[in-house]
Amino acid sequence: xxxxxxxxxxxxxxxxxxxxxxxxxxxxxxxxxxxxxxxxxxxxxxxxxxxxxxxxxxxxxxxxxxxxxxxxxxxxxxxxxxxxxxxxxxxxxxxxxxxxxxxxxxxxxxxxxxxxxxxxxxxxxxxxxxxxxxxxxxxxxxxxxxxxxxxxxxxxxxxxxxxxxxxxxxxxxxxxxxxxxxxxxxxxxxxxxxxxxxxxxxxxxxxxxxxxxxxxxxxxxxxxxxxxxxxxxxxxxxxxxxxxxxxxxxxxxxxxxxxxxxxxxxxxxxxxxxxxxxxxxxxxxxxxxxxxxxxxxxxxxxxxxxxxxxxxxxxxxxxxxxxxxxxxxxxxxxxxxxxxxxxxxxxxxxxxxxxxxxxxxxxxxxxxxxxxxxxxxxxxxxxxxxxxxxxxxxxxxxxxxxxxxxxxxxxxxxxxxxxxxxxxxxxxxxxxxxxxxxxxxxxxxxxxxxxxxxxxxxxxxxxxxxxxxxxxxxxxxxxxxxxxxxxxxxxxxxxxxxxxxxxxxxxxxxxxxxxxxxxxxxxxxxxxxxxxxxxxxxxxxxxxxxxxxxxxxxxxxxxxxxxx
Amino acid sequence: xxxxxxxxxxxxxxxxxxxxxxxxxxxxxxxxxxxxxxxxxxxxxxxxxxxxxxxxxxxxxxxxxxxxxxxxxxxxxxxxxxxxxxxxxxxxxxxxxxxxxxxxxxxxxxxxxxxxxxxxxxxxxxxxxxxxxxxxxxxxxxxxxxxxxxxxxxxxxxxxxxxxxxxxxxxxxxxx
Numbered sequence: 001x002x003x004x005x006x007x008x009x010x011x012x013x014x015x016x017x018x019x020x021x022x023x024x025x026x027x028x029x030x031x032x033x034x035x036x037x038x039x040x041x042x043x044x045x046x047x048x049x050x051x052x053x054x055x056x057x058x059x060x061x062x063x064x065x066x067x068x069x070x071x072x073x074x075x076x077x078x079x080x081x082x083x084x085x086x087x088x089x090x091x092x093x094x095x096x097x098x099x100x101x102x103x104x105x106x107x108x109x110x111x112x113x114x115x116x117x118x119x120x121x122x123x124x125x126x127x128x129x130x131x132x133x134x135x136x137x138x139x140x141x142x143x144x145x146x147x148x149x150x151x152x153x154x155x156x157x158x159x160x161x162x163x164x165x166x167x168x169x170x171x172x173x174x175x176x177x178x179x180x181x182x183x184x185x186x187x188x189x190x191x192x193x194x195x196x197x198x199x200x201x202x203x204x205x206x207x208x209x210x211x212x213x214x215x216x217x218x219x220x221x222x223x224x225x226x227x228x229x230x231x232x233x234x235x236x237x238x239x240x241x242x243x244x245x246x247x248x249x250x251x252x253x254x255x256x257x258x259x260x261x262x263x264x265x266x267x268x269x270x271x272x273x274x275x276x277x278x279x280x281x282x283x284x285x286x287x288x289x290x291x292x293x294x295x296x297x298x299x300x301x302x303x304x305x306x307x308x309x310x311x312x313x314x315x316x317x318x319x320x321x322x323x324x325x326x327x328x329x330x331x332x333x334x335x336x337x338x339x340x341x342x343x344x345x346x347x348x349x350x351x352x353x354x355x356x357x358x359x360x361x362x363x364x365x366x367x368x369x370x371x372x373x374x375x376x377x378x379x380x381x382x383x384x385x386x387x388x389x390x391x392x393x394x395x396x397x398x399x400x401x402x403x404x405x406x407x408x409x410x411x412x413x414x415x416x417x418x419x420x421x422x423x424x425x426x427x428x429x430x431x432x433x434x435x436x437x438x439x440x441x442x443x444x445x446x447x448x449x450x451x452x453x454x455x456x457x458x459x460x461x462x463x464x465x466x467x468x469x470x471x472x473x474x475x476x477x478x479x480x481x482x483x484x485x486x487x488x489x490x491x492x493x494x495x496x497x498x499x500x501x502x503x504x505x506x507x508x509x510x511x512x513x514x515x516x517x518x519x520x521x522x523x524x525x526x527x528x529x530x531x532x533x534x535x536x537x538x539x540x541x542x543x544x545x546x547x548x549x550x551x552x553x554x555x556x557x558x559x560x561x562x563x564x
Numbered sequence: 565x566x567x568x569x570x571x572x573x574x575x576x577x578x579x580x581x582x583x584x585x586x587x588x589x590x591x592x593x594x595x596x597x598x599x600x601x602x603x604x605x606x607x608x609x610x611x612x613x614x615x616x617x618x619x620x621x622x623x624x625x626x627x628x629x630x631x632x633x634x635x636x637x638x639x640x641x642x643x644x645x646x647x648x649x650x651x652x653x654x655x656x657x658x659x660x661x662x663x664x665x666x667x668x669x670x671x672x673x674x675x676x677x678x679x680x681x682x683x684x685x686x687x688x689x690x691x692x693x694x695x696x697x698x699x700x701x702x703x704x705x706x707x708x709x710x711x712x713x714x715x716x717x718x719x720x721x722x723x724x725x726x727x728x729x730x731x732x733x734x735x736x737x738x739x740x
Contacts, residue, residue: 053729055632055716062646183736226732352739356726359734392725396711399621399686401679403707407622407715411724413740 007033007258008559010280010295012265012310015112016541017528017548018301019247020155024552026256030559033258033293034251037285037302038108040261041087041115043221043245047234049083057082073103076493079116080105084232087115097437097450103492104305104451110261111244112303113495116232119208119240119360120539121161122383123152123172127371128536131425135370135379138333138428139504141533142514145172151546159241159545160217162225163206171203171366171538177211179204180227180359185347185388185416190363192477199371200473202386205364208241208542220246227358240360262286264444268298268323268524270316276523277323283444297523297555297564300501301548304334304529305434308500309449311511311518311526312436324501324511324518331500332433334453335535338382338424339494340487341463343470345479347388347416354390354413362387365420367537369465378461382424383537384470390416418479422466425537426491427458428499453491496540498532516551523564527551599637601644603652610659614639614706616674617662620682621703622710631717639709651705658702662689665699 007030011021014036025032044050054060061082068075071091080088089106096104107113126145133140149172156175163176182190182204190202209225210217217223222238222245231240238245251257262285269292271278279294300307308331314323322330362385369381395410396403432454436447467484474482491497504510507519512531518524527548529540558564598611606614615636631638643652665688666672671681689703714720721727 053718054721054727055718058641059646060642060712060716062642064645065647066645180734181736186736224732226730227734228730350737353737354740355734355736356738357728357731357734394711394715394724396707399690399707400683401623402683403622403711404624407711407720408724 005291005293007031007293007295009033009297009299009555010035010293011299011301012280013037013112013301013303013306013528014110014243014248014259014261015107015301015303015528016114016117016243016247017544018112018299019114019243019251020545020548021299021301021527021552022251022257023247024549024556026251026254028553028556029254029256030556031256031258032251033260033295034248035263035265035280035282035293036110036112036259036261037264037306038110038112038261040259041109041111041234041244043238043249044234044236046244047236048086050230050233050236052083052233073492074105076103076489077105077495079232081232083230084116087232087234094442096448097440099450099452100454101490102451102453103490104497105492105495106303110248110259111242114242114541115234115244117242117495117541118539119231120364121156121159121163121206121208121542122364122366122538123174123206124148124536124538124543125170125172127170127367128534128538131380131536132534135374137379138534139502139506139509142503142505142510147514148543148546148550151550152542155542155545155549158216158220158246159208159542160210160214160222161206161542162209162211164204166201166203168201168203168366170368170371171201174206176206177209177214179206180211180361182363183355183388184350184353185390185418186363186386188347188350189386189388189418189473189477193365193473196476197368197473200365200368202363202365205361205385207361209360210239220250222246225360227360229358229360231360264446265302265310266290266313266444266446267310268300268314269294270314270318270323270521272316272318275318275521277521283446285444288444296559297525299548299552299555300524300526300530301528304497304500304532305449305451307526307528307530308334308434309436309446311501312434313447319520323524324520326520327508329502329509329511331435332430333428333502333533334432334434334497334499335426335428335532336453336491336498337494337496337535337537338426338455338459338462339421340455340459340489341422341424341466341484342419342487343467343474343482343484344417344419345474345482347418347477347479349478350416351413367425369462369469376461376465378458378465379427380425380458380462381537382422382462382466384423384466385421386418387420388416388418390414418474420470422463423494423537423539424459424462424466425535427456428502428534429456434500451492453497455491496529496535498529498535498540501526501530502533503531504533515554516547525551525555599640601640603644603649604640604656606640606656606659610663611636613663613666613674614659618706618710620674621686621707622714624714629714629717629719631713635710635713638713639706642709643705651701654698654701655705658696658698658700658705661692661696661699662702
């Protein structure tokens with residue numbers, strides 16, 4: 001150990017949660033090493049396509065077929081297009097085992113997937129935290145909404161969340177900036193649902209976009225969202241939140257941050273004498289050289305499945321099966337969101353109106369199934385998007401002069417289209433797990449991950465119920481040409497994989513305590529999606545951030561008291 | 565009527581030459597190399613035919629409706645980079661069918677044909693579904709890509725489709 005490789009804190013992963021941990025540590029004077037396995041990405045400077053116009057792309061957005069054929073997994077991701085493909089990990093560059101199909105969507109760079117995320121930020125409620133205990137699956141969460149409430153507020157004020165205070169008990173209100181409008185068809189659907197269902201609500205989705213100028217955003221150098229809807233390229237206005245535009249430069253300004261990109265974490269070093277972790281072993285992505293860094297506290301924020309991998313690969317005499325894995329639970333009880341089901345239709349009314357401009361999201365329907373009591377033959381439920389759209393259509397009939405005249409003269413608005421995507425809660429199960437491949441290593445000598453995750457009967461029943469309930473709701477709203485579809489997509493494409501290093505009260509049945517500390521190695525904290533005991537229906541990133549801020553401040557307190 | 569509508573196909577094709585877009589409509593008359601696409605190999609004769617067909621199927625004023633690349637280059641780039649081998653094969657076979665048809669009816673130079681004659685050729689291609697599937701697919705692909713190229717250009721997107729790169733607002737219910 002020497003001064004150059006010793007820090008107060010090490011954070012593994014420079015994405016959304018790692019960025020939060022680093023910010024909190026640096027703000028509190030801790031010398032912090034932030035490790036990122038991928039390249040550095042500087043805000044604006046490294047967004048090469050952010051100001052490119054649609055006609056400037058050689059393939060007008062398409063992915064070259066050779067790339068798509070070589071990378072079938074990533075090519076199934078909705079955001080993997082010509083404008084943002086440089087932020088996604090190619091299948092060929094980082095292979096993994098799939099005993100069952102799993103579409104693992106990754107972003108290996110400073111900022112991680114926070115550059116390309118969908119920016120939806122709904123709080124959890126106690127209907128979510130109390131779910132496992134009430135419905136008898138997984139283990140009881142060691143925290144409740146009241147534990148996170150102030151940290152949700154803390155994070156929301158910094159991030160900038162637009163939304164309305166809707167007063168819905170399943171989706172608590174937060175520190176909101178003003179919301180964009182619902183359009184007239186979304187308002188129509190909202191009214192119909194309100195009139196017909198006392199426990200179903202259509203609201204404007206809360207999202208991480210700045211809609212009001214505030215000092216905190218000016219300090220970050222971020223401005224108002226311009227509704228460009230090309231956020232996946234990185235935003236030159238800083239209108240949406242990502243780690244690159246806010247957390248990491250904020251931490252750097254303190255002078256306490258050392259950011260080390262191109263650092264593939266091999267494992268956490270455990271000290272048998274102290275019974276704690278002493279540091280982290282890394283392999284340089286480019287030179288393949290191994291080095292070690294040391295710190296009093298280590299935050300694991302590598303992204304759900306890579307955090308599992310790192311703990312599984314952290315072998316010592318004390319932990320031959322992986323750090324903290326005294327019971328064989330590590331890597332198990334992984335869950336995700338069921339995004340297979342969609343419903344769409346047309347709205348025959350409001351023909352004299354159309355939306356103008358752009359906004360970053362649309363309407364949202366919080367979970368209404370099995371909220372207050374068990375009422376179906378499946379556990380839990382689903383939230384849902386609701387969006388209505390209308391655009392100018394051209395007349396492409398004919399050829400020659402006729403076609404030219406049609407295109408230039410005959411433009412009219414098509415019918416309103418509406419659509420909803422189900423966001424279903426899946427149940428964490430021991431049979432959904434990840435493990436290390438004993439026979440295969442990657443080019444940095446780290447065992448490859450095998451992912452074995454699948455749907456179950458509960459998920460199938462939920463899809464069936466979603467189709468029934470939303471068909472009824474759509475019919476009540478007078479929507480026509482209603483179509484349902486089941487994409488049958490593999491787990492993973494929801495990009496909401498969670499668990500494997502779950503929290504719980506009991507060290508015999510969980511990996512982490514209520515402060516996200518590994519029960520048997522308390523100076524190691526896991527605060528990304530890997531810590532999740534269950535997955536609820538809401539987009540999880542806001543909860544990950546609130547959890548990270550809470551755990552980081554706890555760790556700082558303990559460090560100051562020399563209790564860790 | 566829009567300015568672009570007053571232009572006939574012959575003028576549109578001739579403009580390509582005037583603009584000096586790095587391509588020639590008459591490669592058989594000089595030694596200039598034609599662009600090479602590894603998955604869509606074309607000799608000079610077929611390249612010229614594709615140029616003429618892709619312009620004649622949607623004649624527009626390229627000075628007013630500026631695009632980053634000539635239309636034939638766009639079509640060949642998308643075919644070469646973004647379509648399956650089967651689609652490329654269909655396209656090339658369809659192009660060959662067209663070449664043979666034009667030879668048979670002694671209409672080899674499209675830029676010398678009247679609008680009526682061109683319409684007859686396109687009608688023949690559009691009606692070839694079920695009789696010459698590859699010719700029909702060639703027609704559909706060329707028309708679709710030509711249309712995408714035109715409707716995706718800056719002027720069309722901004723003026724006709726009301727595209728805004730930085731809207732800065734959202735109005736949910738605007739009277740139209």
